[in-house]
Amino acid sequence: MNVMTKTKAEEGASHIYEPIPCEIVSKRDLTPLEKLFRIEMPDGRELGQRPGQFVQVSILGYGEAPISISSSPTKRGYFELGVRNAGTLTGELHKLNVGDKIGIRGPFGTYFDVEKLAGKDLVLIAGGCGLAPMRSLIQYCQDRPSEFGKLTILYGAKTPEDRLYKEDLIEWNESSVFACSYAVDGVPAGGCFNEGQVGLITVLIPPLELDVKNTVAVIVGPPIMYRFVIAELKKKGLAEDQIVVSLERYMKCGVGKCGHCAIEHLYCCLDGPVFWLNQVSSLKGAI
Ligand SMILES: Cc1cc2nc3c(=O)[nH]c(=O)nc-3n(C[C@H](O)[C@H](O)[C@H](O)COP(=O)(O)OP(=O)(O)OC[C@H]3O[C@@H](n4cnc5c(N)ncnc54)[C@H](O)[C@@H]3O)c2cc1C
Numbered sequence: 001m002n003v004m005t006k007t008k009a010e011e012g013a014s015h016i017y018e019p020i021p022c023e024i025v026s027k028r029d030l031t032p033l034e035k036l037f038r039i040e041m042p043d044g045r046e047l048g049q050r051p052g053q054f055v056q057v058s059i060l061g062y063g064e065a066p067i068s069i070s071s072s073p074t075k076r077g078y079f080e081l082g083v084r085n086a087g088t089l090t091g092e093l094h095k096l097n098v099g100d101k102i103g104i105r106g107p108f109g110t111y112f113d114v115e116k117l118a119g120k121d122l123v124l125i126a127g128g129c130g131l132a133p134m135r136s137l138i139q140y141c142q143d144r145p146s147e148f149g150k151l152t153i154l155y156g157a158k159t160p161e162d163r164l165y166k167e168d169l170i171e172w173n174e175s176s177v178f179a180c181s182y183a184v185d186g187v188p189a190g191g192c193f194n195e196g197q198v199g200l201i202t203v204l205i206p207p208l209e210l211d212v213k214n215t216v217a218v219i220v221g222p223p224i225m226y227r228f229v230i231a232e233l234k235k236k237g238l239a240e241d242q243i244v245v246s247l248e249r250y251m252k253c254g255v256g257k258c259g260h261c262a263i264e265h266l267y268c269c270l271d272g273p274v275f276w277l278n279q280v281s282s283l284k285g286a287i
């Protein structure tokens with residue numbers, strides 16, 4: 001009798017232990033610290049991700065790191081990763097060029113469940129690097145707008161220069177699909193910011209006019225952001241089962257084996273990173 005129980009990752013993904021060599025087909029600067037890599041699987045295969053999932057990226061001799069998939073599955077033939085140069089692996093990745101190969105395991109983790117979100121008004125709230133995973137959902141909504149109600153994007157960054165995906169921010173703002181509001185915490189001397197407000201991302205929430213019963217808010221950002229954004233959304237009348245969060249934890253294996261990413265009884269790599277707020281709000285250290 002087979003006594004092995006498959007994990008959710010084992011059931012859902014074909015490349016969970018063995019990295020697949022994939023080719024960098026384009027590379028461009030997002031900010032001085034972050035680059036966007038477009039990647040193709042061998043033989044024109046699709047990665048098969050859902051919006052909000054992540055992959056484990058490896059380079060021989062330099063280790064492995066979890067990176068969110070930053071493009072929607074509606075974009076066929078490639079996937080994109082927006083990567084900050086944060087240390088050993090990501091530093092080496094930044095040095096690679098078009099035509100070079102990297103190892104990819106995954107896709108891993110839970111996702112923004114577009115079937116459950118269908119028909120809802122969505123408020124998509126991203127802070128800083130949180131726009132990387134959020135972009136996969138935004139692109140999905142942009143490609144399939146008829147599946148959703150009113151679509152609102154709120155994005156906050158430290159300064160205008162720190163904003164990721166600046167060309168996308170302009171495109172989304174000009175598109176009739178989205179209502180966009182942007183903020184920056186501050187503007188360095190001599191700089192300017194005409195595309196939104198100066199202040200924390202929470203300043204963008206009180207002016208929203210929401211159909212509260214039919215709205216779901218999705219939040220991805222730095223840990224400090226969640227508590228304050230959630231408090232503002234609750235003031236607007238949203239309940240915890242109307243708020244989706246994507247949480248980042250230190251990860252190693254990505255498949256529920258090492259315990260590095262535990263939040264009490266949950267593994268962020270397997271049970272998350274995407275959770276409904278009511279799944280995690282009572283867990284110590286989750287938010
Ligand atoms: C689910 C998930 C999705 C992510 N998505 C992205 C993304 O889209 N783009 C992106 O640029 N980064 C993302 N990250 C963060 C990224 O994984 C880390 O920056 C990366 O692992 C650093 O690896 P390194 O070898 O370059 O750095 P190292 O040399 O290993 O470490 C550099 C510094 O970063 C710290 N660090 C390493 N890993 C993490 C981590 N997981 N969380 C917090 N601190 C860490 C180390 O403690 C050290 O201080 C994500 C992390 C997770 C868990």
Ligand code: FES
Nearest residue numbers: 252254258259269
């Ligand atoms: S990263 Fe190993 S259990 Fe989650």
